[in-house]
Every structure is written in C-alpha cells, then in structure tokens.
Amino acid sequence: MSPASELSVNYTREAFVHPINLGFLFLSALTAFFVNDIGNFANIIFTMAIGAELVYLGVVPRTEGFKRLTLARILRGRPRDTQEKEVFYNLSPAAQKKFLVLKSVADKIEQNFSKFPQSSQGFIGPVGAKIKGLLTHYIYMLDARERYDSYISTTRQEQLAAEIQSVQDELNQIQSEKLREIKTRRLQILQKRKSKLAAARERLQVCISQLETMEDAMRYIYEQSITMTNPEQIGFQLDHLLTDVEETVSIVEDLDDNILPGFNIIEKMDNFTDEPDADQQRAQRQRNKN
Numbered sequence: 530m531s532p533a534s535e536l537s538v539n540y541t542r543e544a545f546v547h548p549i550n551l552g553f554l555f556l557s558a559l560t561a562f563f564v565n566d567i568g569n570f571a572n573i574i575f576t577m578a579i580g581a582e583l584v585y586l587g588v589v590p591r592t593e594g595f596k597r598l599t600l601a602r603i604l605r606g607r608p609r610d611t612q613e614k615e616v617f618y619n620l621s622p623a624a625q626k627k628f629l630v631l632k633s634v635a636d637k638i639e640q641n642f643s644k645f646p647q648s649s650q651g652f653i654g655p656v657g658a659k660i661k662g663l664l665t666h667y668i669y670m671l672d673a674r675e676r677y678d679s680y681i682s683t684t685r686q687e688q689l690a691a692e693i694q695s696v697q698d699e700l701n702q703i704q705s706e707k708l709r710e711i712k713t714r715r716l717q718i719l720q721k722r723k724s725k726l727a728a729a730r731e732r733l734q735v736c737i738s739q740l741e742t743m744e745d746a747m748r749y750i751y752e753q754s755i756t757m758t759n760p761e762q763i764g765f766q767l768d769h770l771l772t773d774v775e776e777t778v779s780i781v782e783d784l785d786d787n788i789l790p791g792f793n794i795i796e797k798m799d800n801f802t803d804e805p806d807a808d809q810q811r812a813q814r815q816r817n818k819n
Contacts, residue, residue, distance in 0.1 A: 540590035543599045550585065554578065613665060616672050624671045627740075631667060634747050635660050641754035660750065667743050674736040677729050684726050693719045 544550060557578035564570040589595050617625060639657060696716045703709045 538596075538599060540596055540599060541586055544586055544590045544595065550582075554582065613668055616668055620668075620671055621675060624675055628664075628668050628671060631744060631747055632664060634751050635664055638747075638751050638754045641751075660747070663743055663747065667740065670736055670740055670743070674733065674740065677733040677736060680729050681726065681733065684722070684729075686723075686726060689719060689723050689726065693723065 557574060561571040561574040561578075564574065617628065620628070638660060642657060693716065696712055696719065700709060700712050700716065703712060
C-alpha cells in the first residue's frame with residue numbers, strides 16, 4: 530500500500546479543531562455565560578450555536594476546497610522523505626524504474642565512499658548530502674515531466690488551431706454586437722490556451738534535458754568514486770550542478786501554477802458547443818421563413 534493511500538484524514542475532526550470554529554464555540558459559551566441571568570437567552574444561544582455547529586460539521590468537511598487546504602497543510606508538516614514517497618508512488622511505473630535505477634547508482638557511490646580512509650570523510654560527508662539533494666530534485670523533476678506530458682497529450686493542438694480559425698471566421702461575419710463580444714471572449718481564451726500549450730512544450734524539453742544532465746552527472750560521480758583521489762573536486766562539481774538544477778526546478782514550479790492546474794477542466798471545453806443566443810435563434814427562424 531502506498532503512503533498516499535495510507536494517509537487517512539478525518540476531515541470532520543480537522544474542521545472541528547479549526548481555530549475559527551474553536552473561536553466561535555468559545556465566544557458562544559462566553560456570551561451564554563454573561564447572559565445566563567437574562568431569561569432564556571443562554572438556552573437560545575446554546576441552541577443556535579449547536580445548530581450552526583452541526584450545519585458547519587455537516588457541510589464544510591465535505592467541500593473540496595477544505596479538503597485540499599487541509600491535506601496541503603498536513604503534507605507540509607510531514608518529513609521531506611515522506612513527501613518524496615508520496616511523489617514516488619504517484620509516478621508511472623516507467624518513471625519509478627528510472628528513479629530506482631538512479632538511486633541504485635547513488636547507493637553504489639555511497640558504498641565506494643565508505644571505503645575511503647577516515648582522513649577523507651570530512652570531504653565525503655558533504656558530497657553524500659549533495660547527492661541526496663540531487664535525487665530529491667530528480668524525483669520532483671520526474672513528476673513535473675509527467676504532468677507536462679499529461680497536459681500536452683490531453684490538449685489537442687490541431688483542434689485548438691482549427692477552433693481559433695473557425696471563431697475568427699465567424700467574427701468576420703457576425704453583425705450582432707452581443708454575439709461578437711461573446712465570440713471575442715472565446716477567441717481570447719483559445720489563444721491563451723494555445724500560448725500555454727506552447728509554453729508547456731518548452732518546459733517539457735527543459736525537464737527532459739535536466740533529467741538527462743542529472744543522470745549523466747550521477748554516473749560520472751560513480752565512475753569518479755571508483756578511481757578518484759580527491760573527493761573535494763567532486764564536491765565543487767556537484768555545487769555547480771545543484772545550483773543549475775535548483776534554478777530549473779524553481780522555474781518549473783513557478784510556471785506550474787500558470788500552466789498545469791485545472792487543465793482537465795479546461796480540456797472539457799474542447800467538446801463544448803456554444804448554445805445559440807436569442808439573436809442567433811431569430812436569425813435562424815428568419816432564414817427558415819425565407
């Protein structure tokens with residue numbers, strides 16, 4: 530069973546212990562305490578608070594927004610290695626195999642390092658930490674590559690281009706200002722989708738190139754670990770490589786929010802057909818009469 534499936538979240542409990550909810554309950558109890566001597570106000574306040582709480586616990590924990598925020602908060606609080614396991618189990622079998630192959634190379638490097646004399650361990654320790662950092666970047670880059678692959682494969686470039694041309698042709702013939710405004714908005718959306726698709730293709734190539742660079746670097750370090758006499762030199766080389774990798778990861782993560790989220794929803798628009806508005810219906814009826 531994967532860690533993702535092992536992560537069981539009681540959203541009702543999370544909603545109950547939310548600071549806003551606890552604050553509401555505290556204020557309700559405090560208010561009831563102060564008005565206890567005024568008729569039945571305390572009972573009314575308690576009744577209203579309990580009713581509101583039941584509605585809150587029955588609705589909020591079921592909303593997707595609350596679930597996403599709660600899950601994100603829990604995952605942020607988990608150890609980094611646990612997060613990496615989550616990413617690993619969400620990868621395709623082929624990507625998992627690629628990661629395991631690279632990890633086995635890293636393990637062999639560690640074994641070779643352990644054979645060095647004690648006097649070299651001061652240099653080897655930081656190198657081992659950098660190799661682990663390289664593996665971390667590698668698995669997240671694999672995840673980014675798969676998400677870009679998924680986005681590109683589900684977004685049909687030819688259909689987008691055909692739809693853009695079709696809407697442009699319609700705009701040249703439309704007389705109704707209202708209909709023209711609607712079609713113009715749709716054209717803008719289609720053009721934005723086309724731009725994002727081009728950006729996704731570019732970023733996919735960046736991911737592929739960086740993955741290949743990391744694979745080559747890991748194998749080079751392995752070869753060096755067999756014959757090297759100066760571990761410090763590998764440390765310097767890894768510093769430059771990790772700086773480059775971190776910059777790439779930062780670029781990819783920044784663009785993810787603009788390109789990848791919600792693409793499944795957007796893709797459903799490909800099969801959406803505009804309903805004719807009143808002007809179109811009247812025009813169609815007029816043509817039928819003629």
